[in-house]
Every structure is written in C-alpha cells, then in structure tokens.
Amino acid sequence: MHDYHNQELKKLISECLRERPDSYVIHELFQQFPTRTELMDVSEQQLVTIKGIGMGKARQIICLLKLAKALTIPPHEQYTVRSPKDVFELLEPDFRYETKEHFTCLFLNTKNRVIFKEIISIGSFNSAIVHPREVFRAAIKRCSASLICAHNHPSGDSTPSTEDLILTKRLRDAGEIIGIEVLDHVIIGGNRFYSLKENGHF
Template sequence: MNDYRKEELKKLISKCLRERPGSYQVQQLFEQFPTTAELIDVSEQQLMSIKGIGRGKCRQLTAMLELAKTLSVPTQNQQTIRSPKDAFDLLEPDFRHSTKEHFTCLFLNTKNRLIFKEVISIGSLNSAIVHPREVFRAAIKRCSASLICSHNHPSGDSTPSPEDIELTKRLVSAGEIVGIEVLDHIIIGESSFVSLKEQGLM
C-alpha cells in the first residue's frame, strides 16, 4: 500500500470513475479516506455513501482497489513481530514526543506479520479512553488473526496502572469471544517499555 503514492491512486480512481482528478466524487473519496491505507481498505457501503457512486461504479472501484492492495505490498516485506521489543521499536517513534496518551494497535496475520498499525484512541495527559468494541471493529476490518495493543505514558514512567491491567483483561476476554487473540499490551514510557504479557498481567 505504501508503494502507491496518493497522486497515482487519484489518477487510477479518476479513470475508473471517468471523472477529473479534482471532481466532487474524487475529492470526497480523499476527504473521507485521507490515507492511502484507509482508501484501499474502504468497503462497498462506504463507497456508496458518496453522492454519485452507485453500485456499478462501486464494484469497479472495489475491484481496482483490491488490485492495488494486491500489487502494492510484497508479503516478504511485511514486518514480523517476534517479541515485545519488536513492537516497541516499531511504536516508540510515534510516541516519542507525544504529550497525550495514544492507544495504538498492531494488527497481525497468522504468521505475526504486520497488516496495519492504527491509532484507536487519543486521550488526555494521563488517560486514553478506549472500548473493546473500537479495538475489535478495527481488527475485524483488517482481517486480523491477532493483535498487540499499546499505549504511551507521557509521564515517562512505563509502569502499568490498575486501569491498564483491567483494560487488558477486558480486551483479552473480548478477543476470546470474537476469535482474535490479544498477544500483548505494551506500555511505552521514556525510552522504556513494559510488556504485560511478560509480566504475567494478562
């Protein structure tokens, strides 16, 4: 997906819709789905919510986007998460200068290869409010086999709070119900992290 620059994808979509790149329909698509990854994973229902895109155009777009998805990311280049340190190395740059808590998930396939990284919730200075339904809605959309949850502590102290532990247990229970395993919850502080899995807290 990252190999498809936005302008290239816009040209493909314009040809598919037989519209100019700056037309209403094309602009609406890129306003509602601003990142390439979001656009490539858009559903038929979401496409048909845009005025002027009927079932015929929707099917053409879906087929074109599916082809773009297939061609854009070679499987062997997908990052494999083998340990909490792998997850930390991937996530830490995103959290490094954040003054608010961000709750982010890594969605993985059956071989623990990264499908997608997504910010699920942004909280206040010391609280990131997230509900299991938000996490698993995103996981199901990405066709995930498993996931790793993470959030940062802007204070710099990566020690899990009682609320962190309770949330993790709720997520694990919800994952068991829907069949998507929660592999770990990584809490990231200042150049440090705690794995709740390694600590036996989940």
C-alpha cells in the same frame, strides 16, 4: 492523502470512473479509506455503501486496485507487527520526549500490517483516560481486523499500574463482543517496554 503514491492512485481511480478528482464520489472514497493499505483491502460490499458507487463501479475499482498493487507501497504502510518489540520500535520515537501519557492504537489488517496509527487519548503525567468506545469507534472506522494498544509512561518505568491492567481487561472483553481482537497492550517507558500479553495478562 498527502503521499505521492496515494495522489497517483486517486488520479487513476478518477480517470477509471470518469470522475473529477474533487467529485463527491472520489472525496468520499478517500475519506473512508484514507491510506493506500485500506484501499488495497477494500471489498465490493464496502464500496457500494458510498453514494454514487454501484456494483459496476465497485468492480472497476477492485480491478484497478489489483493492478495498482504492482506500484511501490510506501514503507510506513507495509509495517508488519510480529512482536512487542516491533510495536516498541514503531512508537518509541513518538513517545520519547512526551511529558504526558499518550494512549495510541495500531489498527491492523488480517495480515497484521498497520492500517493506521492513531492517538486516542492524551492524559496527565501519570494517567491517560481512555474509554473502550473511543478505541473501537476508531477501529471500526478503519475496518480493522485487530488492534494493539500502547501508551507511554513519562516516568520511564514501563511497569503497568493497576489501572492499566483493569483497562486492558475491559478492552479485551469489548473486543471479544465486537469481534475485533485486542492482540496486546504495550507500555513504553524510557528505553524499555512491557508487553501485557508476554507477561501473562492475556
């Protein structure tokens, strides 16, 4: 919670609940919902799972969050993914100088806004070992409605490998079972990208 607006939000919620900013309840609330976007999408049912927050406090928090929506939302927390190009523009700067494959997931809410960006795995020059359980453990933790996978090819060639295609199918199948849709898998190599969805692999 290093963002200025999140610190202000923490202060407001602390005062509303008459809790110290460093209390267990406040700590757990911001531990489970670390970004402003996650907090804005939280439900009463999610809040009452935190020890010390009953239905009354949950309703107080929801009311306060509705008021807080009038505050300015930091630009990086209102990034909406509409196409593979959006994924490329968001992640290419992260991948530009990497010499190993980085497998990253963008976790999205129901409006396709990025809730969280997380590196799931770092591999070698030409491979990144990823297991679906690592991807969906992170997705569930972030209360994601859907996700987009992406990784870089340090060689500069964005063409998917056979392993990339197999992994994508495993992730899609797991997502269907769990109920968190995998919207795309974007491979970034050099200044180019390859969308597996746009190229008929979904």
